[in-house]
Amino acid sequence: MIQIACPYCGPRDEAEFAYRGDATVHRPAEEAGFHDYVYARANPRGWHLEWWHHTGGCRAVLKVLRHTATHEVRAVGLPADRPEPPSA
């Protein structure tokens, strides 16, 4: 169980959220990039920027920086935020 500190609601348990995938992919302007946009994922071991939807609370879609091996949540922001993964 991880906790996500929603900027609106405060710290809440993972069960209140819906995981919405990789937050680093961007919709391509050209049709050519669509296969990778829809299907290709890096699946990193380490820091991962991802979408979490606070479905059980304020309904905001949040950008979360999470470590895929330790589940540590390092940053939680709004869609416009650009949290930087730690260099270590």
Add this chain to the structure above:
Amino acid sequence: MSATEPHPWLAGALVPGRFGAAAGEPVRLGTRACELVQVLARRDGDAALQAAIRAAGGPDLPPPGHAAQGERMAALWTQPRGWLIQAGPDAGLARRLADACGPAAAVVEQTHGRCVFTLEGAHARAVLARLCRVDLHPRAFGPGRVAVTPLSEIAAVIHQTGAAPGFDIIVASSYARAVAGMLAAAAAPIGYQVGGDQMGGDQMGGDQMGGDRVD
């Protein structure tokens, strides 16, 4: 549609009396008759929404996690740029707010769409803690605070109305009967009272939802 009618889903779900553990102080479980209207600010509508709410006798719209009481209505924060407005029964709230807000906000009547339970007494916190995940300890929560969080698995708005402590629990009407059963089951080990002695001006009881006030 403005008249506040009893929720048919609740008929017979909460009958007056004392239930569960017989010793000690029971929590008081009931329902609150009130009007509820959801308001969501449209793009660039924030200032006009606030002005309309204030002109209608409402409070300054509260920040996330808080409620505010105005002269004629209360506002509960529920989501970014969205609030539940609560007033006494038969206030005609939805029509008044829709007229006042114009295009600044989406105004949605929720009086019949939601059901408000009241849970009060020294052990009310312990009962709620069995059902939800938020920290209700006085150092983290208190009167005037609001949490939008699932109660068991059911979407709910929890509003602490008093220091006693007293809570309003707002759920979709279609889940009202399930929530009544959940609250009763969670309160049974402590003991709970439906109806009878009044506390905080609320009328308690299953489907007797007339004549009580919001304040």
